Amino acid sequence: METQAPPFQEAHLFSSPIRDLGLRIEGTPLEPVIAEFMEELDRAGIRRVRPRFYLSSEWGVPFGTVAIAIPFYLASPRLTALHAERTGHVEGLGRADLLRYLRHEMGHVVSYAYRLYEDEDWVKLFGSMTQPYREEYRPEPFSRRHVRHLPGWYAQKHPDEDWAETFAVWMTPGFDWRAEYAGWPVALTKLEYCDHVLAALADRDPLVTDDELDEDVGEIQYSLEQYYGSMDLQEDLPPGLDGALRSIFEDLGRWEDLSTDAPRRPASDLIRRLARDLPADVYRWTGHFPERTRVILEGLARRAEELRQVYPADRETPAVVAITTLVTALAMNHVHTGTYIP
Numbered sequence: 001m002e003t004q005a006p007p008f009q010e011a012h013l014f015s016s017p018i019r020d021l022g023l024r025i026e027g028t029p030l031e032p033v034i035a036e037f038m039e040e041l042d043r044a045g046i047r048r049v050r051p052r053f054y055l056s057s058e059w060g061v062p063f064g065t066v067a068i069a070i071p072f073y074l075a076s077p078r079l080t081a082l083h084a085e086r087t088g089h090v091e092g093l094g095r096a097d098l099l100r101y102l103r104h105e106m107g108h109v110v111s112y113a114y115r116l117y118e119d120e121d122w123v124k125l126f127g128s129m130t131q132p133y134r135e136e137y138r139p140e141p142f143s144r145r146h147v148r149h150l151p152g153w154y155a156q157k158h159p160d161e162d163w164a165e166t167f168a169v170w171m172t173p174g175f176d177w178r179a180e181y182a183g184w185p186v187a188l189t190k191l192e193y194c195d196h197v198l199a200a201l202a203d204r205d206p207l208v209t210d211d212e213l214d215e216d217v218g219e220i221q222y223s224l225e226q227y228y229g230s231m232d233l234q235e236d237l238p239p240g241l242d243g244a245l246r247s248i249f250e251d252l253g254r255w256e257d258l259s260t261d262a263p264r265r266p267a268s269d270l271i272r273r274l275a276r277d278l279p280a281d282v283y284r285w286t287g288h289f290p291e292r293t294r295v296i297l298e299g300l301a302r303r304a305e306e307l308r309q310v311y312p313a314d315r316e317t318p319a320v321v322a323i324t325t326l327v328t329a330l331a332m333n334h335v336h337t338g339t340y341i342p
Contacts, residue, residue, distance in 0.1 A: 018220040018227065023055055023075045030075055033098045040099070041106070044171050045202045049113045051106060055217035057227070059091055059101055061108035062214040066206070068105045072217045074098070079224075086228045088279035089290035100168070104150055107167030108160065113206035116197065117160070125190050126166075127159035134158075138335055139287040145186040147177075151284035162190070170194045231291055237299030238330065238340035242307060245300065248322040249309035260312045267309035270319060271301040278324060288331030296327055296340070 013021070025031055034053055041047070049066060056069035073079035074092050084090045092098045116122050117129040139153035146155035146162060147169045155165035169177050170191055181188040249267040250256045275297045279290035300323070311319045330340045 014225045015223050017223055018072060019218050021072075021076075023072050023079075023217050025053060025055060025070070025075060028075045029077075029095075030070065030098070033095050034102070036095075037099055037102045037106075040103075040171065040173060043173065045198065046106075046110065046171075047202070048204060049110060049206050051109045052211035052213075054213050056213070056215045057220065059105060060214070061105050061112065062212065064112055064208060065210045065212055065214075066109045066113050066208065067211040067213055068102065068109060069214065072220070075217075082224070084276070087231065087290060088275055088277075088294045089283060090280075100150065103168035103171050104154075104164050106171070107164030110167060110198075110201075111160070111163055113208050114201055114204075115207055116163070119197075121193060122163070122197075123159075125193055126162045129159060131159060133160070137287070141285065141287075144184040147181065147187050147191065151280070152287040152289075156287075163194075166190045166194050170198070237296070237303055240341055241300065241303065244326055245304055245307060245309055248319060248326070249304065249311050252308040252310050255312075257312055257315065260314055262312040262314040264310035265313055265316075267304040267311055267319070268301040270311065270316065271297055271304060271323060274320065274323060275301075278327065281324075282328055282331050286328060286331045287335050292334070293327060293331060296330060300327075 025034065041049075052067040054067060054069060055072040055075055058069065058071055060069045061067065062069070071083075071092065073083040073090075080090060080093065084093070090097075092101045111117055117126075134157075137157045139156040141153060143153065143156060146153065147165050149155065149165045149168045155162045166187075169175065177191050178188070181191060245267070250264070252264070255264070275294050278297065279293035282288055282293045283290045333342065334340050
């Protein structure tokens, strides 16, 4: 009689090296999406460059290769849900979003495969690859010099990302980029350059075919506990926000909204519920990283508890709008000034 394997324990999941979790692309929801993406490449006329896909710690293409790294947590629905819970943002959640990120990464592949970043016209349009690559960048929301594709105005981060975003927009099936960017002359010029270059390269073999992997999932020695622990930010709540909280909520026992006798609910519970979806939305429109927004929300929730703040159950929507507006304003301050409250 065959012995049944013991159930996978939660503690083991968190403490084991990620390389021991048996994660792979084959047989997961990633596999059919990648197959669909390869068909997109063929229809776009990109047939000479064939990327290699693998699982790693994050999205990316190692410089000088044609290998696309996909976050390991996307290979498991359980790990995807865990990532959403721990970070407040999943890059590549669902088929459409996966394709969006794959198109972006393919832009890097094409650039590296043909060394487009050395082309004089490329440099004039996008900038030099030697510019410093900073994780913290200050985007100009709604800039007409850059296309919009990934959240956070990502094209503004670096010339390499500007090109990858432009390529992704160009490649998106059924998207009329000429009409969409007709009133954006700089962004349109970049798209037209992309269109011209890709047509010229359609039948040309790539100069680079290296597919060496960087931090393949089978080599990741640290655990999930260490992976998420490294993301935890230790920041204090900006001072001076007690007045903002009191303007949104009420002190327990001193109801300010006498127009309703609806039961009062803890403000901290509402703020923590927003931590699941709000960080991603704030990032999309401000460029403020989700992990920072989660820190702000948790700080606001703790302070609301200390101040014993409540709200009427039938006034939840206005409270959500108010907290969302407050957090967005704080995020914009941080993106453009480096501080939440000047």
